[in-house]
Amino acid sequence: MTRLRSPNLLPMLVVALVVVALYYPLMLLANVPVAQRALESGAALECKTALACASQLRSPVLPSPQQLLQGFRNLTFPLTAPTSILPNAWATAGNTLLGLLLATVVGFFFAIGIVASRAFERSLLPWVVASQTVPVIALAPMLVVVLGQYGVQGALPKAIIAAFVAFFPITIGVAKGLRSPDPLALDLMKTYNATQSQTYLKLRFPASVPYLFTAFKVAVTAALIGAIVAEISTVGFQQGLGRMLFENSRASDVVSIWVIMISSAILGILLVALVGWVERRVTPWRR
Amino acid sequence: MARAIRPTPSKPTPALLQGEGMRWLVFAVVSLGVWELGARLYNAPFLLPTPSRILQEFLKTPNLVLQNAWVTAQEIVLGFVLGALIAHLAAVLLIVLPKWLEDFIFRLVSTLNSIPFVALASLVVVWLGVNGIGSKVAIAGLYTFFALVYFVHKGLVSTDTGKEELLTSYNVSFAQRVRFLKLPSALPIIFTSLKGGAMAAVNGAIVGELFGAFQGLGFMILDSRYVGNTARVFLAAVCCTLVGWLLLGLLTALERRWVGWHLEMTRQR
Numbered sequence: 268m269t270r271l272r273s274p275n276l277l278p279m280l281v282v283a284l285v286v287v288a289l290y291y292p293l294m295l296l297a298n299v300p301v302a303q304r305a306l307e308s309g310a311a312l313e314c315k316t317a318l319a320c321a322s323q324l325r326s327p328v329l330p331s332p333q334q335l336l337q338g339f340r341n342l343t344f345p346l347t348a349p350t351s352i353l354p355n356a357w358a359t360a361g362n363t364l365l366g367l368l369l370a371t372v373v374g375f376f377f378a379i380g381i382v383a384s385r386a387f388e389r390s391l392l393p394w395v396v397a398s399q400t401v402p403v404i405a406l407a408p409m410l411v412v413v414l415g416q417y418g419v420q421g422a423l424p425k426a427i428i429a430a431f432v433a434f435f436p437i438t439i440g441v442a443k444g445l446r447s448p449d450p451l452a453l454d455l456m457k458t459y460n461a462t463q464s465q466t467y468l469k470l471r472f473p474a475s476v477p478y479l480f481t482a483f484k485v486a487v488t489a490a491l492i493g494a495i496v497a498e499i500s501t502v503g504f505q506q507g508l509g510r511m512l513f514e515n516s517r518a519s520d521v522v523s524i525w526v527i528m529i530s531s532a533i534l535g536i537l538l539v540a541l542v543g544w545v546e547r548r549v550t551p552w553r554r
Numbered sequence: 555m556a557r558a559i560r561p562t563p564s565k566p567t568p569a570l571l572q573g574e575g576m577r578w579l580v581f582a583v584v585s586l587g588v589w590e591l592g593a594r595l596y597n598a599p600f601l602l603p604t605p606s607r608i609l610q611e612f613l614k615t616p617n618l619v620l621q622n623a624w625v626t627a628q629e630i631v632l633g634f635v636l637g638a639l640i641a642h643l644a645a646v647l648l649i650v651l652p653k654w655l656e657d658f659i660f661r662l663v664s665t666l667n668s669i670p671f672v673a674l675a676s677l678v679v680v681w682l683g684v685n686g687i688g689s690k691v692a693i694a695g696l697y698t699f700f701a702l703v704y705f706v707h708k709g710l711v712s713t714d715t716g717k718e719e720l721l722t723s724y725n726v727s728f729a730q731r732v733r734f735l736k737l738p739s740a741l742p743i744i745f746t747s748l749k750g751g752a753m754a755a756v757n758g759a760i761v762g763e764l765f766g767a768f769q770g771l772g773f774m775i776l777d778s779r780y781v782g783n784t785a786r787v788f789l790a791a792v793c794c795t796l797v798g799w800l801l802l803g804l805l806t807a808l809e810r811r812w813v814g815w816h817l818e819m820t821r822q823r
Contacts, residue, residue: 282658328681390577394585399753400798402760402775402791409784413601439746488667495672496761509672516676516765524676532669 290332295321297328326521338526342511349506352530358506360534362422362494366429367487373430374437374482378475379467381438382445399435403428403493407500421505425497432493433486440482444475480546487538495531508534603785608792611785619774623793626759626771629687630797633694634755638748640695641702646732648707660707667700672761679766690762690770697758698751705747709740745809749802756798 295318302320314320322331330338342352349355377395380387403410411424448470456466498509508531515523586605593604603611612619648656675693682689713736721731737744763772771790778786 282655326680390581393578394581396749396802397795397799400756400795400802402757402772402794404757404760404764406787406791408779409601409787413598488669492672499672512672512676521677521680528669528674528677532666535669536665 290329294327294329294331298322298324298331301328326519330522330525334522335525335529338522342523342526342530350511352508352511352527355506355508355511356530356534358422359491359494359498359508359531360538362425362497362507363429363487363491363538365422365426366490366494367433367483369426369430370433370437370486370490371483373434374441374486377434377438378441378445381442382471383463395435395438399432403431404496404500407497411497411501424501425494425505425507428497429490429493432496433490436485436489437479437482440478440485441475444478444482445471447478448474476550480542480550483542483546484539487542488535491531491535491538600782600784603788607785608789611783611789619789619793622769622771622774622790623797625687625769626690626763626794627797629690629694629759629762629770630755630801632687633691633696633758634698634752634801636691637695637698637755638702638751641699641706641751644699644703645706645710649710649736650728663700663703663707667704675758675761676765679762684766685768687770690759690767690772693762694755694758697754697761701751701754702747705743705750706740709743709747710736713739741813745805745813748805752801752805753798756794756801760794 298321299317302314302317302324305324306317306320314323321327322333327334342350345351346353377391381392382388407428410428414420414424414427445467452470453466456470461469494507495509495512498505498507499513508527512524512527512531515527590604590606593599593602593607596602599607648659651659674696678693678696679689682692710732717735717739718731721735726734759770760772760775763770764776767773771794774790775787778784778790
């Protein structure tokens with residue numbers, strides 16, 4: 268990710284305030300027609316006018332801030348209840364990071380193959396690309412059962428599905444990174460009579476680190492989506508944001524879906540920030 | 555002028571159906587053979603049907619499957635084109651804006667990029683309705699947009715400073731700058747991210763259909779899963795993959811045509 272200049276705090280705050288200020292009228296605008304229709308159909312509502320009803324619809328087009336706040340309160344407390352966000356988000360984060368780890372191993376394997384051998388690149392790269400169009404979502408339930416037969420249970424099947432989505436950006440990023448050293452530096456290694464493995468250890472791997480982290484930032488989001496999708500399609504006793512999403516979407520609890528969506532967005536942002544933090548610790552020279 | 559900026563290709567690209575096509579074919583046959591053999595040995599058709607069983611499933615109701623595939627293909631292509639167009643417009647718009655606003659929006663977009671859009675899919679379906687392809691096109695477009703906008707913007711911004719200054723000394727208009735310098739030099743990145751966008755569009759359309767649809771491959775998946783017809787689920791997945799491949803193949807062909815010079819350059823190392 269290109270490094271941004273240090274954020275200009277004041278304008279950002281102003282824009283954020285404008286967004287918040289615009290949200291309320293937008294919400295009313297979106298909800299009033301629905302409220303109007305509900306009133307006309309003679310639904311038993313506590314409010315009298317469409318404008319008053321707009322902020323307390325059961326399935327709003329856009330939820331009002333009060334509703335969101337209420338939804339957050341309902342889904343956050345008690346903190347450790349199986350239906351509240353914290354333990355579920357924790358489980359999803361675990362699945363995601365485990366998936367990212369798997370994806371890194373697989374990604375490095377493919378990337379080294381691609382860089383080291385033209386034949387490998389030619390024959391395998393198209394399939395690596397093509398593999399990403401396979402809708403894992405569709406096959407996830409079967410995959411989980413198949414893996415379960417070999418004793419692979421719990422978080423691992425979800426991590427594998429997350430890894431399937433995440434290994435692609437890592438493969439591409441690392442391959443690019445392994446190719447990134449200056450040709451002169453590569454020639455220098457040749458004049459030192461360095462072996463292939465020495466060239467990799469001393470030159471190509473260090474050169475690929477920045478690319479690896481750029482890839483991580485994309486891959487961690489992909490892994491999170493993979494983990495959530497896996498949780499949606501493997502509804503069992505395990506926790507996760509995907510399971511919450513599935514249950515609330517079955518119950519048509521729109522406000523809760525919003526709350527879960529915002530929570531998963533926050534989780535995504537936190538995970539990317541975590542990658543950024545590790546990146547700064549590992550590559551301090553890039554500041 | 556565009557000609558002058560691009561290096562000329564060093565050698566003509568190889569014919570499609572000689573080397574590469576053969577390799578693909580061999581690989582396809584081998585992997586299908588391994589699948590068939592493995593699935594037979596595994597002997598659990600409910601979990602892992604053989605390719606031949608999937609083909610049989612297709613031959614049972616070819617018209618219905620093709621109809622569903624056609625619906626999903628429409629959603630994917632429409633969503634992809636819409637999402638890609640809007641992403642490019644947004645990226646160009648971003649570089650016109652004042653620097654602080656560009657920074658802010660870019661920050662916002664890269665933050666939004668880290669949001670799992672699966673969650674949004676169920677809401678889009680609520681907004682735009684279960685019927686018709688509108689809601690799925692919107693989800694596929696959304697997926698594509700966010701897969702693209704970041705990289706297109708990056709490509710447009712990271713042009714060579716020397717060339718930028720040259721164009722400034724020519725006193726070119728903004729449109730000319732985009733047309734003759736920024737777009738051509740961003741094309742390699744754009745094509746790479748377009749491929750990512752195509753995959754995102756496929757996933758988006760399927761996710762949308764899983765959250766609510768009455769036709770399409772995603773609907774076929776849900777429907778067959780309920781009745782326990784695994785071969786049909788796999789058939790839908792295979793169709794989906796084929797649609798994705800078609801789109802990828804098209805993009806790769808265009809990439810070879812338009813940025814073949816760049817592919818040659820990166821292969822030198």
